[in-house]
Amino acid sequence: MAQTGIAKHTDTSQARTAQVMQAGLAALLGLALFIGVALSHPAAVHNAAHDSRHGIAVPCH
């Protein structure tokens, strides 16, 4: 019984680790996309996102 308990615990903690990794990946993807649209410097990206950048009040010029 005790062993099954430990096995179950390891299972759930492994599942939790996997969830944290996946959530972390999604959050990093979000941060990268945000920086790309709102803060990156290439002129074409800046010009395309210009009004949007002013609208969300990030430094633009």
Next chain:
Amino acid sequence: MAFLKSILISALIAGFVAGAALTGLQTLKVYPLIFAAEEIENAGGATAAHDHGDAKHHSGDATSDQGAVHSHDDEAWMPADGAERLLYSLLSNVLLGIALGLILAAIFALRHVATWRQGVVWGLAGFIAVNLAPALGLPPELPGMPAGALLARQTWWLSTALFTAGGIAMVFLCHGVIWRVAGVAVIALPHIYGAPHPVNLESAVPATLAADFTAASLATNLVFWTILGLLTAEAMARVSRGSESEIA
């Protein structure tokens, strides 16, 4: 992978709707104010104010070469005024919505946030971290307003958003008085350090226009974050209910 999939799907749905709603709201006041400021800037108001010359509203320090790219750069591509410009704003806002939605959805998935009310509260925290706190040091800018070096301001802006988000998390999600006090300190830190400001504060953009823009920008972003938080939580709840019933 169902876990990651639910995050991605929720962020896509919520980000698309919130970004589209933001664009609709911005057409009411935010874009007209930007266009009005650009007209003043292009009418030569900048030269009347100070000697910007070709560099327009960039400060002349070492990092200003980073800031040399802006909408008035004649060599770079830019969307044509009118429908095309609006379309690119819509695209940018949707991408920003998805980006911020991904961060919210990741948190919601780990913390089992699944009601729209909780989603709205998280959205409000996002507004405080991303819009309100940075606006204390760097108020929403109109084109043609004086500003410090771009890279320095971007660094301060991003740091302040991250510090505020971290501080809010420490105050509300950690247990113990020490964490809460530390959280408040972390929120205050970027403001104690101070935002980079321009040396010359003269501006051709009327103060009333700038004040109007600040209020319009903050109000539209507040609505955006409310919708984003609400829909991300709602979508997470529905997607995970759907995947549970698939398994059963």
